Amino acid sequence: MTLKLFKNAHVFTPRTGPAPAAGAAQGEIFEIADGCLLVENGRIAALGERREVEEKRGGRAVEMEIDLDGAPVIPGFVDPHTHACFAALREEEFSMRLAGKPYLEILKAGGGILSSVRSVRAASGDELFRFSKALLDATLRYGTTTIEIKSGYGLDTENELKLLDVIDRLGRETPQSVVPTFMGAHAVPEEYGTKPDAYVKLLRDEMLPAVVKQGVARFCDIFCEEGVFSVPESRAILEKARELGLKLKIHADEVNDLGGAVLAGELRAASAEHLLAASDAGIAALAGGGVVAVLLPATAYSLKKPFARARAMIERGVPVALATDLNPGSCFCRSMPFVFSLAVLGMNMTPEEALTGATLNAAWAIGMEKEAGSLEPGKLADFVVLDGRSPAALAYASGSRPIRSVWKTGEKMA
Ligand SMILES: [Zn+2]
Structure with missing residues (x-):
């Protein structure tokens, strides 16, 4: 059982509905300005503001505490x-x-x-x-x-x-x-x-x-x-x-x-x-x-x-x-x-x-909507930390790699 806490994350994520996001729902992104992510055995155990995530953590020791410095965090592509x-x-x-x-x-x-x-x-x-x-x-x-x-x-x-x-x-x-x-x-x-x-x-x-x-x-x-x-x-x-x-x-x-x-x-x-x-x-x-x-x-x-x-x-x-x-x-x-x-x-x-x-x-x-594609409890802790202020950085910095780090099941990959 490994527990990791990612704090100071500016989270941007779509949220899973009963069907793929269509029409206006395609543009609905959920944002947490001062977010925390609790990762347990490679999956998201809790996501939200610091206080509610600390509640879910319930005083348990974490193996790693990572400060993301207020950078935008989006689901892994x-x-x-x-x-x-x-x-x-x-x-x-x-x-x-x-x-x-x-x-x-x-x-x-x-x-x-x-x-x-x-x-x-x-x-x-x-x-x-x-x-x-x-x-x-x-x-x-x-x-x-x-x-x-x-x-x-x-x-x-x-x-x-x-x-x-x-x-x-x-x-x-x-x-x-x-x-x-x-x-x-x-x-x-x-x-x-x-x-x-x-x-x-x-x-x-x-x-x-x-x-x-x-x-x-x-x-x-x-x-x-x-x-x-x-x-x-x-x-x-x-x-x-x-x-x-x-x-x-x-x-x-x-x-x-x-x-x-x-x-x-x-x-x-x-x-x-x-x-x-x-x-x-x-x-x-x-x-x-x-x-x-x-x-x-x-x-x-x-x-x-x-x-x-x-x-x-x-x-x-x-x-x-x-x-x-x-x-x-x-x-x-x-x-x-x-x-x-x-x-x-x-x-x-x-x-x-x-x-x-x-x-x-x-x-x-590709039938992976229960595992991936958004930052929500129960899904794999797959995410990308961006170099910029919002997901728009991906287009603003077109042709470059505006990425600070890439995480797969809570492990740093790049
Ligand atoms: Zn093809």
């Missing part, structure tokens, strides 16, 4: 959308993109996702683990204490299971909480290039049952896009995943408005991701289905595309979450503070809305 398990970077492709080659053409030429598939298939589990652990260590320094990681660079049963096995090991052997997602429907592999139907059949009949038997993945995600998986194919795969007990996510309307957001609403998916081209009908479907919109502004920035319509989504009652999309192709971003600043300066979210998006709504998007 929850990054609800990454592809952070791969074997090699693709910086050359970035240069091709800068020279004007569209992504779907790079994909057709065997680049993009498919080049990551070749390097992942050639890598051992240990190699993948070492490479990905270095990525996770970097995200932790930027304040990410909970992270979702998708498979999807294996694209056959053996290699998808290998990736999920590594993602599971990352969760056990690194400090961060890791949520594994199966994304065998990330692209059609080269060997199925001319017969995507056969790959959809393999996904439904062999890969999904094997993934569920392995027992690592909690979600199933799919890239619903022109030239990748159509809406009917996406529906067929996701319905099978749900039947087998997985929760659903959809990469929807990133390049074209194909109707992915509408499908996400119809299936009541946990989240729909990207949504750069989502239509008004798509946004209405997300609101109607209670689907969290996971927006990835660093990807839009990296691809030099207009940002997703965050304001329209918030105004129409869609809960918005923010993520890095950390991957070797479209967005090699490891910094949630950078994503936060793009949300505020590029998508016109308020700092309060962005804070909820990068913490509590992100936790809802």
